[in-house]
Amino acid sequence: MNVDRQTIAAGLRSVGLDTGNIVLLHSSLASFGHVDGGADAVVDAFLDVLGESGTLLVPVFGALGIITEVVRNRPNAVCSVHPRAAAAAIGGDAEALCRDHWKAETAHGTDTPYMRLYEKNGFICLLGVDQDRSTFLHSVEAMLRLPYLANTAEFTFDSPEGELTKSWKFFPGPHRNFIGIEHRLRDAGIIQTTRIGNAVVRLMPARELYDDLVHAGRTAPDLFLCDNPNCNDCVTQRSGLRTHRLAAESFTLTAAASLAGRYVPEVIENCHRAGIQHVELDAMEGHTLAYTPPEQVAATVDELQRGGIAVTGLRLPVVTPDAPCWEADDYPVSRISMPLCADAARYAEMAAAGGRQLSFYNTEQSSSVAAGIMKEMQAQGHTPGFVFDAAAFARCDEKPFLKSSKAKLRQYIDQLIVEDVTWDGTATALAAGNAEIKEMISTLRCVSFAGPVVLGAGNRAVGNLQTAADRFMQLLETM
Ligand SMILES: [Zn+2]
Numbered sequence: 432m433n434v435d436r437q438t439i440a441a442g443l444r445s446v447g448l449d450t451g452n453i454v455l456l457h458s459s460l461a462s463f464g465h466v467d468g469g470a471d472a473v474v475d476a477f478l479d480v481l482g483e484s485g486t487l488l489v490p491v492f493g494a495l496g497i498i499t500e501v502v503r504n505r506p507n508a509v510c511s512v513h514p515r516a517a518a519a520a521i522g523g524d525a526e527a528l529c530r531d532h533w534k535a536e537t538a539h540g541t542d543t544p545y546m547r548l549y550e551k552n553g554f555i556c557l558l559g560v561d562q563d564r565s566t567f568l569h570s571v572e573a574m575l576r577l578p579y580l581a582n583t584a585e586f587t588f589d590s591p592e593g594e595l596t597k598s599w600k601f602f603p604g605p606h607r608n609f610i611g612i613e614h615r616l617r618d619a620g621i622i623q624t625t626r627i628g629n630a631v632v633r634l635m636p637a638r639e640l641y642d643d644l645v646h647a648g649r650t651a652p653d654l655f656l657c658d659n660p661n662c663n664d665c666v667t668q669r670s671g672l673r674t675h676r677l678a679a680e681s682f683t684l685t686a687a688a689s690l691a692g693r694y695v696p697e698v699i700e701n702c703h704r705a706g707i708q709h710v711e712l713d714a715m716e717g718h719t720l721a722y723t724p725p726e727q728v729a730a731t732v733d734e735l736q737r738g739g740i741a742v743t744g745l746r747l748p749v750v751t752p753d754a755p756c757w758e759a760d761d762y763p764v765s766r767i768s769m770p771l772c773a774d775a776a777r778y779a780e781m782a783a784a785g786g787r788q789l790s791f792y793n794t795e796q797s798s799s800v801a802a803g804i805m806k807e808m809q810a811q812g813h814t815p816g817f818v819f820d821a822a823a824f825a826r827c828d829e830k831p832f833l834k835s836s837k838a839k840l841r842q843y844i845d846q847l848i849v850e851d852v853t854w855d856g857t858a859t860a861l862a863a864g865n866a867e868i869k870e871m872i873s874t875l876r877c878v879s880f881a882g883p884v885v886l887g888a889g890n891r892a893v894g895n896l897q898t899a900a901d902r903f904m905q906l907l908e909t910m
Pocket residue numbers: 606607608656657658659662664665666
C-alpha cells in the first residue's frame with residue numbers, strides 16, 4: 432500500500448484529530464511499511480491536520496525514533512529543558528507546553544509538558560507502538576504519587592538560569608505492565624483506532640485517559656504492575672505498596688518464622704516479597720527455639736535484623752519450665768509467648784523476675800476457662816498478655832468472636848494469631864473456616880490495637896506466607 436503525506440493526514444482526521452488540537456506523539460516509522468517522503472512526510476501530515484494553532488509534542492528522552500528526531504530538528508521546534516524527561520514541540524502552544532520544565536517537582540507531573548497537555552485537553556497518539564511507550568502513563572503514576580516511585584539521582588545540567596543540580600520526585604522505576612492497560616482503555620471507549628498503511632494508530636483524549644486511570648489507581652495502586660511472580664521489579668514494587676499500606680494500620684503485621692521459611696535467608700526473602708517486616712520466632716530449620724542456646728538465638732535475631740526483619744517475640748510450643756529464656760541474664764528476645772496452662776502464674780512470676788514480657792496463647796481451653804485463668808493472675812498482681820488464637824477456640828467448638836466478648840477476654844489481648852479452621856479442626860484459607868478471623872481483625876482495628884497480628888504457622892497447611900499475606904490484605908480491603 433502506498434502511504435504518503437495526504438493518506439496519513441486523512442487517516443489522522445478519521446480517528447478524530449482536528450485543527451487546533453494538541454497531540455503527544457509516540458511513533459515508529461517502520462510500522463507504516465514504505466512512506467513516500469519518509470519521516471518528514473509523517474511530521475508534515477500531522478502539522479497539516481493540526482494547523483498553525485495546533486501543536487505537535489514529542490518526548491525526546493530514551494531511544495528516539497526517526498520521526499521524533501525530525502520534529503526536534505525542525506527550525507521552529509521548541510525544546511523543554513530536562514535531563515531525564517525533555518520534550519520538543521512545534522505549533523501554537525509549543526512555548527507554553529515546554530517552558531520551565533526543569534522547575535517542576537516531578538519529571539512528568541504538574542508543570543511539565545505532559546500534564547499541561549492534559550490541562551489543555553490534548554490527545555495522545557500511539558502510531559505503530561503500544562502503551563508501553565506512552566510517556567503520559569508516567570504522568571498518571573506521578574500524580575497518584577504511587578509509593579513505589581523513587582526520587583531520581585541528582586543531575587547537574589544547563590538551564591536558562593545557568594548550571595543547576597536537581598533531583599525529581601516520583602520518578603518511574605523499572606518494569607511496569609503498561610501493555611496491560613490497553614484492554615481497560617479500549618473497554619472504556621477511550622481509544623480510537625485506525626490503520627494507515629501497516630501501522631495501527633491509536634488516539635486517546637488525555638483527559639478521559641487520565642481521569643479513568645487516576646480513579647482506578649486510587650483503589651488499586653498496583654494497576655500498572657505485572658503479576659508475574661518471577662518479575663523481581665514488580666515483586667519489589669508490590670512489596671513497597673504493601674509496606675506503605677500497612678503503615679497506615681495500628682497493628683504490626685507479623686509472620687510466624689516457620690511460615691516464612693526454614694532458613695533465615697529464606698525467611699528474609701519471603702517476608703520482603705510479602706511486604707512484611709516482622710517475624711515471631713517459633714521455629715528455625717525445623718526446630719523450635721525453646722531449648723536453643725541463647726547465643727544461637729541472638730545470632731538468628733541479628734541475621735534477621737541485618738536483613739531488615741525485626742523479631743517481635745519468641746513462641747514456645749509447649750510448657751517448658753527449664754527453657755533458657757527463663758534463666759539467661761541477657762536473653763536476646765524480651766517478649767515470650769507460651770501455651771496457657773493451669774500454673775500460668777508461676778511462669779508470669781519467672782518472666783517478671785527476668786524482665787521479660789510474657790503472653791499466653793490458648794490451646795485446648797474454652798474462652799471462659801482462658802478468661803478465668805487470666806483474671807486470677809490479675810488478682811494475684813500479674814499482668815501477662817493474652818495471645819488470641821481464634822483457630823484454637825474454633826477447634827474447641829466455639830464461635831471465637833461471640834464467646835470471647837461474653838467471656839470478657841478482649842481486655843487481655845496483646846497479640847492475635849491469624850489462621851483459620853473449620854470446627855472439625857481442618858485448616859482452611861483465612862476467613863474460609865469458623866475462626867471468625869475477619870470479625871476479630873475488625874474488632875481490634877476499632878480499638879487501634881497496636882500489637883502484633885501474626886500470620887500463624889497453621890497457614891502452612893493450606894499455602895505459604897505469600898498466599899496468607901495476599902488473603903489477609905484482601906480481607907483488610909473489604910472492611
Ligand atoms: Zn513486572
